[in-house]
Amino acid sequence: MRYAIQKKGDSRSFPPGDIFLAGTVAADDADVALYLGLPPVADLRKKAVLVELTTECLAEHVDEADAASTNVLGFARYRNGEDAPSKLVELVRLPVTEAAAVDAAKAVFEAAGFTVVVCADQPGRILDRLLRPKYNAALRFLDEGLATAQDMDTTCKLGLGYPDGPIERVTRGGLRHHHDVTRALFETYGTAAYAPPRLAVAAAKRGAR
Amino acid sequence: MSTAIKTVGVCGAAGTMGAGIAIVAARSGFNVVCYDTAEAPLAKTVKQTEGFFQKSVERGKMTEADRDAVLARFERTTDIVRLAACDLVIEAVFENLEVKRNLLAQLAAVCRPDTIFGSNTSTLSITEIASGCPHPERVVGMHFCLPAQLMKLVEMSPGILTSDAVFKAAWDWTLACGQIPVQTQDKPGFILNALLVPFNNDAIRAIEAGVADAKGIDTAIKVGLGYKMGPLELIDLIGLDTQVRLCEAFYPITLDPRAACPPLLRRMVAAGLLGRKSGRGFYTYDGNAMFGA
Numbered sequence: 001m002r003y004a005i006q007k008k009g010d011s012r013s014f015p016p017g018d019i020f021l022a023g024t025v026a027a028d029d030a031d032v033a034l035y036l037g038l039p040p041v042a043d044l045r046k047k048a049v050l051v052e053l054t055t056e057c058l059a060e061h062v063d064e065a066d067a068a069s070t071n072v073l074g075f076a077r078y079r080n081g082e083d084a085p086s087k088l089v090e091l092v093r094l095p096v097t098e099a100a101a102v103d104a105a106k107a108v109f110e111a112a113g114f115t116v117v118v119c120a121d122q123p124g125r126i127l128d129r130l131l132r133p134k135y136n137a138a139l140r141f142l143d144e145g146l147a148t149a150q151d152m153d154t155t156c157k158l159g160l161g162y163p164d165g166p167i168e169r170v171t172r173g174g175l176r177h178h179h180d181v182t183r184a185l186f187e188t189y190g191t192a193a194y195a196p197p198r199l200a201v202a203a204a205k206r207g208a209r
Numbered sequence: 210m211s212t213a214i215k216t217v218g219v220c221g222a223a224g225t226m227g228a229g230i231a232i233v234a235a236r237s238g239f240n241v242v243c244y245d246t247a248e249a250p251l252a253k254t255v256k257q258t259e260g261f262f263q264k265s266v267e268r269g270k271m272t273e274a275d276r277d278a279v280l281a282r283f284e285r286t287t288d289i290v291r292l293a294a295c296d297l298v299i300e301a302v303f304e305n306l307e308v309k310r311n312l313l314a315q316l317a318a319v320c321r322p323d324t325i326f327g328s329n330t331s332t333l334s335i336t337e338i339a340s341g342c343p344h345p346e347r348v349v350g351m352h353f354c355l356p357a358q359l360m361k362l363v364e365m366s367p368g369i370l371t372s373d374a375v376f377k378a379a380w381d382w383t384l385a386c387g388q389i390p391v392q393t394q395d396k397p398g399f400i401l402n403a404l405l406v407p408f409n410n411d412a413i414r415a416i417e418a419g420v421a422d423a424k425g426i427d428t429a430i431k432v433g434l435g436y437k438m439g440p441l442e443l444i445d446l447i448g449l450d451t452q453v454r455l456c457e458a459f460y461p462i463t464l465d466p467r468a469a470c471p472p473l474l475r476r477m478v479a480a481g482l483l484g485r486k487s488g489r490g491f492y493t494y495d496g497n498a499m500f501g502a
């Protein structure tokens with residue numbers, strides 16, 4: 001499956017030097033079009049049109065009721081803040097997305113060695129939706145003196161077999177990044193679990209990582 | 210790490226957690242009095258414990274002589290008075306406040322004035338449990354993880370009235386057992402369950418909301434974060450009915466919406482889908498093999 005990348009600025013999924021970027025072909029020769037940092041251009045001649053998402057929904061780029069959107073999907077390669085991107089690609093489909101477009105998108109990423117999970121077009125997709133409230137809770141527990149950061153991380157590593165604890169992970173990824181993601185989720189969901197915690201708000205206001 | 214504790218009592222020793230704690234204590238050189246209310250389950254635990262140490266011998270982790278020495282440290286009883294000589298008694302009985310309070314009242318009546326009482330509760334307040342004891346300063350939270358004989362972590366929580374000396378003595382004992390204690394405040398779920406129960410509920414709600422299926426969610430967590438197990442796989446392992454009980458323990462205390470039991474979870478339990486133990490939960494199991502539901 002040949003793909004063509006249209007790109008503006010740096011991509012969170014594929015930072016400069018990422019081998020995936022080198023696989024691009026000319027737009028006319030591509031089966032799949034990828035837009036990184038650019039709004040997608042509808043093109044039903046392509047098997048799939050993919051747009052990289054950050055905190056936004058795919059429906060912010062295309063009308064999910066539009067017949068021209070049946071081959072448009074969103075995607076994000078999961079990345080914990082400034083950590084290196086993982087091998088996971090969250091592929092976002094709309095209610096109107098055709099199965100053939102999903103298959104084509106999966107084929108592109110799986111051929112490049114990524115693991116693809118398909119999810120609905122909801123804020124936070126799978127991982128930010130699940131992880132940000134947990135990190136918020138851990139940061140609030142820290143404020144409340146439930147335990148030290150080290151003991152919270154040790155508990156998760158020893159008790160659950162996690163490779164790292166929630167405090168070290170969210171701190172390593174950057175509290176400001178966490179703030180930005182969870183604030184976007186909070187604005188959409190409006191539930192307290194997504195409200196940015198004090199430590200993240202403070203980091204954002206002082207311009208820290 | 211030195212400790213003045215020589216003899217340890219375990220209440221609820223016929224249960225999975227109690228039996229594991231007894232193994233931890235005995236293999237670390239402590240005499241262990243295993244107490245439970247019925248003979249038959251205790252007898253069953255004896256065989257399981259012997260089997261555990263026999264496997265250790267077969268794997269070259271201990272000699273036969275060491276195995277025999279460890280097994281000789283166990284005493285089993287259904288008579289609570291036999292706990293009288295214990296320096297530390299750890300309760301791992303049914304997760305119910307009244308049951309634990311009543312047990313502590315009985316223990317206080319038979320044990321020495323300086324005996325330390327540890328509670329393996331994972332959800333209840335240490336301070337509330339200690340209120341059943343005429344000596345609440347002697348009660349400390351000691352939450353081992355399942356299976357206790359394999360997991361190093363112990364969440365240690367002082368109640369409001371727990372004395373510093375008691376907490377330190379219990380802490381030093383866990384170190385003497387080769388365990389790794391972490392200190393938490395006496396709050397619902399301590400660290401582990403306070404983070405895990407709402408997280409697992411969120412994963413169930415993501416299914417309810419149509420974000421992705423169980424396999425997609427678990428794959429995302431495992432590949433994205435390097436976890437060994439996804440949240441839905443974990444719920445299947447611990448039991449969907451157990452997750453319901455955890456929700457019912459946490460939500461009334463915390464009123465945290467994330468701790469409330471997701472409707473899908475209740476419906477699955479009502480349908481008999483309890484996870485691995487029933488053969489089907491978020492996944493379907495055929496023996497030990499796992500297939501996407």
